[in-house]
Amino acid sequence: MNYLRLNINSREIKVKPGTTVLQAAQASGTYIPTLCADPDLKPHGGCRLCIVEVKGMRNMPTACTTIVSEDMVVNTETEAVHKERRSVIDLIIADHPMDCLTCIKNQRCELQDVAAYLGITERNLPRTIKQKPIDDSNPFFTFNHNYCILCQRCTRTCDEITGVNAIEIINRGYNSKVSTFGDKPLMESICKSCGECVARCPVAALVAKNSIMPTSKIETTCPYCGVGCMMELGIRNGKIVSVEGSRSSQANNGRLCVKGRYGIADFVQHPERLVQPLLRKSNTLIETSWEEALNIVAQKLSAYSGDQIAVIASAKCTNEDNYIVQKFARSVLGTNNIDHCARL
Amino acid sequence: MAKIKTSKLSAGQRTVFLCHGTGCVSNEAFAIRKAFEKSIERLQLTDIKVDFTGCHGFCEQGPIVFVQPEGIFYAHVSLDDVEEIVYSHFRDNKPLERLMYKDPSSSEIVPYFKDINFYKKQRHIVLRNCGRINPERIEDYIATDGYQALQKVLFSMTPHQVIDEVKISGLRGRGGAGFPTATKWQFCHDAPSDKKYLICNADEGDPGAFMDRSMMEGDPHSVIEGMAIAAYATGATEGYIYIRAEYPLAVNRTKFAIKEAEERGFLGKNILGSDFSLKIHIKEGAGAFVCGEETALIASIEGRRGMPSSRPPFPTQSGLWGKPTNINNVKTLATVPLIILHGGKSYSQTGTEKNRGTSIFALTGKINCMGLVEVPMGTKLADIIFDIGGGIPNGKKLKAVQTGGPSGGCLPANMINLPVEYEAFANAGSIMGSGGMVVMDEDTCMVDVARFFISFTQSESCGKCVPCRLGTKQMLNILENICQGRGNITDIDLLQNLAQSIKVSSLCGLGQTAPNPVLTTLSYFRDEYEEHINDRRCRAAVCTGLVTYSIIAEKCPGCGLCIRECPVQAVTSSGKKKPVILDQSKCTKCGACFNICRLGAIAVK
Amino acid sequence: MNSAFTREINSILSDFSQERGNLIPILQHVQEKFGYLPEEAIQAIADFLHVSSSTVYSVSTFYTQFKLTPLGEEVVKICRGTACHVRGGPTLQRDIERRLSIKPGETTKDMKYSLETVACVGACALAPVMIVNNRVYGKMTPKKVAELFNGKN
Structure with missing residues (x-):
């Protein structure tokens, strides 16, 4: 196997050809902020947070879309890069609710992570946010458009991973919105409620209903069919409070269907469930x-x-x-x- | 080797040419042509032919009637004038002075086309056939050496030689960025693939530009021939012309021209008997400015939302359907046959060292002669505006020249000696762009112009990347506040910072250039911003939030002209020969009263 | 969905191969036929091209050419190009908005007029320009607007 050498923040790294700068950085333990990149999805280049400096390149390219070439010299931590990243985050914050403490994604929000990493301490731009609708039609999860940052992880998931294409971006520019055919509620669409989009939403736009933070996790196999998807049950006070697909499993690579993701806790904890012969x-x-x-x-x-x-x-x-x-x-x-x- | 049958243009025969470009057609040019035919037939003037051409580029003077061989140019011809022209000019051989072109500065009558300043000072190379041949007759194009270059390429040149010739010419992409055409072709040529594509970008979305429309309407075959040569050089076998659906006439002419070229064997399988084949399709754009960007254009042809993607990979490596794709602008392609026919060296004689050839502009706005202008690269802006464009109407002063559309900038009057060159424009904060040139006079508010352009790019932003989607919205909000008199002095720095970071961090050319109108007006017209904010004053009286109209009682005799003109009945009479009354609560500040009053009795602040 | 409608859709579709690249031309033809893109048509196109209806809807909402609701008998488009802007375009727009009591993107209740703005139509030398049912009217003044609309009413 051929390896390419590159230099990230003065550290020599070897990667396989075809690796992106973002993957190379992550593999070597270097954090680069991003909101639209996802290991399961094709590079998108929309959030512009992963911009880096590459020696010899005119502009600041995005790490997620730039393929490593031999002897590339990358700097992810310059002041110029941080300045541009901060302006991007400023724009998102001005267009995002600022109710972090009462937000369901508090402490699990990637936008918080990035803002914290960039040392954002105040809102620098006038508010552009407008009141947007909440789609509560799905029994398993809620789509609150007020929190949506249009990273398109959900729509790309519905396309690249599940192949259903129930949700897409509609309209364009500032009026863009994640929605369905005819801009109808999710339950009136072809959505299969698999929740793969929910699992990838970096903010509180797509969140499972009744989800609370677990205190421990148990890995088990999904009992619904023979595929044998591995899942992590989040446990709190002896009860299942959340379900996630296990990334380590080769059977499902972290994915689950509607039954596994949303149909476990109810039947496991059902009072009429047989537990003795x-x-x-x-x-x-x-x-x-x-x-x-x-x-x-x-x-x-x-x-x-x-x-x-x-x-x-x-x-x-x-x-x-x-x-x-x-x-x-x-x-x-x-x-x-x-x-x-x-x-x- | 097949020989192209050539014919001579019907030289000598007296012909009435009707301009059939969009501008003239919108003023009943079709009906006027019919009227000419009828009238000539009725008078049995059998030696006189009626024909039409594409756009003359002087649309403002339309409908244009051009009589050959004497070269007499009639402007603003209406249906009612047809009889008079036919009787006077053709029956009595007395060209009709009343409808001849009048020079706006000297008010002199200019009977002959060749003497009109607007044309005299131009150099038509790319526009060589526009307004001179019938675009719906391939024989006309062939008679002007059309398709000779294609024949030369197919039977006596290798793709390498073609690329070399274009390299010698120094031709740079006329779509705006000015990338060397030969280099782009070389990349596409060198990319290994079983299939390659060629796209002609005719998605002219810049507001205030119509060069590509005129080319496609007036001389579609030169573009098609250019495409065939480019395809041969790069190895493409399938081509697309991506053209705006807003240009129905251009779409139809191009479709017809492709059909004619296929019938003659200039397109299709085994062109002219060679083993080179090329199929050309037309794709109509569906109304998205961003599709002028190469990767968005490709997405659109593939049936997706026109959202750009990151480059690299460049289209020449991985473009349409993932195959190497060469994308050239209409004007670039139309130049190619000339380079091949007369040699790259001959082409490079025109223009300056780094900017060879000519450049085409759509000259519009507050200027006497509006229209299409082709000048050698390196020509000074002043020459275009004053010598060709005839200066600013109504004795007003030049304030700024906006080039490059929403991606360009506003150059102030004191930079008027700037030469038309990619680098010179870029250094001044603007761009050449595809060639829009909008002239602004002292009645134009530069803050409003910045707001106008940002409102355009904001509504055309595809929404994929954060800086463009949210940044243009922020800039628009700030500019609207300033224009409505709600600005704050800190807004100027805020705008400046926003503009700079949007330029750096946006994904595609649309976002990267969207701040240019803001940045240039901020640097050249900062005082106007400050005036709007500090003094709540718009000196050009454009920003309605800052303008008040009032009646100067001592000057108003109560004639009532303004009462009739006011669309909202805000002006009322206070009795005979008494000054009128303006109700500020009703006034929408449209300025209709101000424009109609001949006594200067209406004040604007 | 009535059968005449299905026949019309199918006759449009039969001119095309089932390739994704044909999506936009198909939408253009359907709109040409019906004046807008009915939901049933979007579904039929999606089935024909083997893509999801949301995908077709998403593409239709991206391009300003496509309309998802029926338009009025007369479609009035005002050019918002630069040349028009500096030569009285905004005044023209305000005048027409007032006359029709609608904003761009809207249709009058009696379905008589729809108002739209378009990016430059390339007739800049005739600025300010408006288009009524694909006919270009140049060098518009409040007086010419009045004549145009009063003549029609």
């Missing part, structure tokens, strides 16, 4: 132990064999569970009558 005794279901239940099942199953018996597995089991089921059916029960309810 029930045994029917004289027409009444009575809670029993796992040991007793399994004994009874084993006893009853051993009365049948071969074509006398069929096995139906659940799509809510993992792939591994289903593998065990069919193995059990074929080699223990001796039947090939196996089906699966993968029709969730």
